[in-house]
Amino acid sequence: MDILQAISKSLPALADGMVITLKITAVSVVVGIAWGAALAVMRLSPVKPLAWFAQAYVMLVRSVPLVMVLLWFFLMVPQLIQSLFGLSPRTDIRLVSAMVAFSLFEAAYYSEIIRAGIQAVSRGQLSAAYALGMSYLTAMRLIVLPQAMRAAVPALLTQGIVLFQDTSLVYVIGLADFFRTSKNIADRDGTTVAMILFAGAVYLTISLLASAGVKALQKGRRSFEVI
Amino acid sequence: MSNTYKWDWGIFLQPVSTGEPANYLDWLLAGLQNTVILALSSSVIALFLGVAMGILRCAPNRWLASIGAIYVAFFRNVPVIVQLFAWYFVVPEILPTSMGTWIKQLPSMTQMMVLSTMCLGLYMAARVCEHIRAGLSTLPRGQLLAATALGLTLSQGYRYVLLPVALRVAIPPLTSELINVFKNSAVVSTIGLLDLSAQSQQLAEYTGQPYESFLAATLIYIVINWIVMIVMHRVERRVQLHGYLGSK
Numbered sequence: 001m002d003i004l005q006a007i008s009k010s011l012p013a014l015a016d017g018m019v020i021t022l023k024i025t026a027v028s029v030v031v032g033i034a035w036g037a038a039l040a041v042m043r044l045s046p047v048k049p050l051a052w053f054a055q056a057y058v059m060l061v062r063s064v065p066l067v068m069v070l071l072w073f074f075l076m077v078p079q080l081i082q083s084l085f086g087l088s089p090r091t092d093i094r095l096v097s098a099m100v101a102f103s104l105f106e107a108a109y110y111s112e113i114i115r116a117g118i119q120a121v122s123r124g125q126l127s128a129a130y131a132l133g134m135s136y137l138t139a140m141r142l143i144v145l146p147q148a149m150r151a152a153v154p155a156l157l158t159q160g161i162v163l164f165q166d167t168s169l170v171y172v173i174g175l176a177d178f179f180r181t182s183k184n185i186a187d188r189d190g191t192t193v194a195m196i197l198f199a200g201a202v203y204l205t206i207s208l209l210a211s212a213g214v215k216a217l218q219k220g221r222r223s224f225e226v227i
Numbered sequence: 228m229s230n231t232y233k234w235d236w237g238i239f240l241q242p243v244s245t246g247e248p249a250n251y252l253d254w255l256l257a258g259l260q261n262t263v264i265l266a267l268s269s270s271v272i273a274l275f276l277g278v279a280m281g282i283l284r285c286a287p288n289r290w291l292a293s294i295g296a297i298y299v300a301f302f303r304n305v306p307v308i309v310q311l312f313a314w315y316f317v318v319p320e321i322l323p324t325s326m327g328t329w330i331k332q333l334p335s336m337t338q339m340m341v342l343s344t345m346c347l348g349l350y351m352a353a354r355v356c357e358h359i360r361a362g363l364s365t366l367p368r369g370q371l372l373a374a375t376a377l378g379l380t381l382s383q384g385y386r387y388v389l390l391p392v393a394l395r396v397a398i399p400p401l402t403s404e405l406i407n408v409f410k411n412s413a414v415v416s417t418i419g420l421l422d423l424s425a426q427s428q429q430l431a432e433y434t435g436q437p438y439e440s441f442l443a444a445t446l447i448y449i450v451i452n453w454i455v456m457i458v459m460h461r462v463e464r465r466v467q468l469h470g471y472l473g474s475k
Contacts, residue, residue: 063406063452064445065413067424072445075437165306171417179309192316200309207304 003194010185017181018202020095024177025164028102032163033156035103036110037149041140043115054111061108067172073101074173094175098167106163113159117152118144157214161207168203178202238434239443251430258426259447265343265415265422266408272348273408274401277355278394282385284356285363295356302353307346308414314346315339315418339420343412351408358400362393395466402459409451423447 007014043054061069077097121144129139149156168179176184179199186195239252284295302310319327330338366389374384416425427444431437 060449063410063449065410065424065448067413067416068427068441068445068448071424071428072441075431075441161304165304168306168308169414171308179306183312193320196309196312196317200305200313203306203309204301204304208300211304 003191006189006191007198013181017176017178021167021178024098024102024167027099028106028163029160031103032106032110035107037114039107039111040114040118044118058108058111061105066105066166066169069105070101070169070173073097094173098170098175109159113152113155114148117148120151121147154214154218161210165203165207235436236439238436238439244433251434254426254430255443258421258423261421262412262423266412269344269347270405270408273351273355276352278359280352280356281359284360299353299356302350307350307411308417310350311346311414311418314342339418343415343420347408347412351404354404358397359393362397363389365396366392395468398463406452406455
C-alpha cells in the first residue's frame with residue numbers, strides 16, 4: 001500500500017516524463033517517415049550518386065548501436081544548435097539532441113519499409129505516369145508514393161511502437177523521460193523494485209494496446225478492400 | 228563542429244591517467260572483449276530458448292501455443308533497458324533469499340555480466356522465436372503428416388523433418404538478429420558494465436577527446452557488423468540444401 005501511495009504521490013512527475021517520451025516519439029515518427037520517404041525515393045532513383053548516398057546512409061545508421069547514435073548527437077547538437085537552427089542557448093539541449101538523433105536514426109528503418117512498399121507498386125503505374133509526361137519525381141510524388149505509403153501504414157505504425165520503446169534509451173544522455181523519471185523517483189524514495197516494475201507495466205500496457213490498435217486497423221482495411 | 232576542436236589521434240597510445248599499466252587503446256579493447264563475450268553468450272541462450280519457444284508457438288496444443296505467444300508479447304513490449312534494470316535491481320530481490328544473496332555476493336563484474344547475459348538472451352529469444360515460427364509456417368502441412376504417417380512421433384517429426392528446413396530458412400533473419408545482439412548489448416553501459424560503448428564514454432571523459440573516442444568505438448561496431456555478415460553468409464552457403472531457389 002505504501003508503494004501505491006508513493007507512486008500516486010509522484011504521478012505529476014511521471015506524467016511530465018511521459019510527455020517527454022511521447023514528444024520524442026511523435027517528432028521522430030513524423031520527421032523519420034518524411035526523411036525515410038525521401039531516402040527511399042533517392043535509393044530507387046535513376047540518379048546513381050543519390051542512390052549510393054541513400055544506400056550508404058541506411059547501411060551506416062543500421063550498423064551503429066542506438067546508444068552510440070544518441071551519444072554522438074548529444075556531442076554534436078549543442079554546437080549545431082546555435083549555428084544551424086538558430087535556437088536560443090536556453091533550449092533544452094538534451095531533448096533537441098534526442099529528437100534529432102531518433103529522427104535521423106529511425107529514418108533509416110522507415111526508408112526500408114517504404115522502399116518495400118514502393119517496390120510492391122506495379123511497374124505499369126510508373127510507366128503510365130511516364131507516358132503521361134511526368135518526371136520521376138512527379139510520378140513518385142503523385143502516383144507511386146501515395147499507394148506505397150498506404151500499403152506500408154501497418155509496418156510504419158509497428159515501427160513507431162518499437163521507437164516508443166527505444167526512446168527509453170535517452171537514459172544515456174540523462175534526459176528525464178518516463179523511465180529516467182521513474183528511476184530518479186526510485187532512487188529518491190528507495191522504491192527501486194516497485195518503480196521499475198511499474199515502469200515496465202506502463203510500457204507493456206501502452207505497447208500492447210497500440211499493437212492491438214494496429215491489428216484492428218489492418219483488419220478493418222482488409223475488409224474494406226474486399227468490398 | 229566547432230573549429231577550435233583539436234584532433235589528436237595519439238591519445239589511444241597515451242598511458243591512462245589512473246596509474247594502471249595500460250594505455251587508452253587497452254581500455255577500448257577490454258570493452259570490445261566484454262561486448263563480444265556478452266553478445267556471443269546471450270546469442271546462445273537466445274538461439275536455444277528461441278527455437279524452443281518457436282516450436283511451442285506452432286504446437287498443435289492450444290495451451291502450449293499460448294505459452295509461446297505470451298512469452299513473445301511480454302518480452303517484445305517492454306523496452307530492453309527496463310528489462311535490464313529489472314534483472315539487475317529487481318531479480319536479486321525477489322528470488323528466494325539464498326539465491327538472491329548468492330547473486331549479490333558475486334564480484335560486481337561477474338554479477339553484471341551474468342545478469343546482462345540473461346537479460347539480452349531472454350530478450351533476443353522472443354525475436355528468434357518469431358523467425359522460427361515464420362520458418363516453420365513456410366513448410367507445407369503435408370510434411371508433418373507424411374512424417375507421422377511414416378511412424379515418426381511428433382517430436383521426431385520436428386527433429387528430423389521440420390526443424391532442419393525451418394532453421395535454414397530462418398538463417399538470413401537470424402543473421403540480422405545476431406548483428407542486433409551486438410548493437411543492443413550497448414545498453415549494458417547504463418548499469419556500469421564496461422562494454423565497448425561505456426569505454427568510449429570513459430575515454431571521452433579522461434582524454435577530453437570525445438570525437439576520436441566515439442569514432443573508434445563506432446568503427447569497431449561497424450567492423451563487427453561486417454564480420455558477422457561474412458561469417459553467417461558462409462554458414463548459409465555451407466548448410467544449404469539442394470533443390471531450393473538460391474541454392475547452387
